[in-house]
Ligand SMILES: [Zn+2]
């Protein structure tokens with residue numbers, strides 16, 4: 001048997017450095033980062049796969065009003081993302097993948 005060549009796992013493309021064209025969806029500031037709406041335990045990869053991401057500047061991402069510190073805003077983004085996902089894949093598929101329904 002010929003051993004398979006070892007392949008490095010590719011990191012997702014969205015780790016690319018933000019540019020001046022990447023503006024915050026809340027305030028329009030450039031060089032905003034991509035936030036994965038669902039994060040933790042495999043969900044981050046699902047967010048990337050299905051494009052459930054939000055471009056946010058440092059303040060609106062990691063700051064007091066950002067989704068990592070502000071639970072209310074975090075849930076708002078999750079509800080928006082679920083609605084977007086459901087338009088294509090349906091609710092059953094959302095709950096199967098993400099393990100929760102945020103819209104009820
Ligand atoms: Zn911002």
Ligand SMILES: [Zn+2]
Pocket residue numbers: 034035036061068
């Ligand atoms: Zn984030």
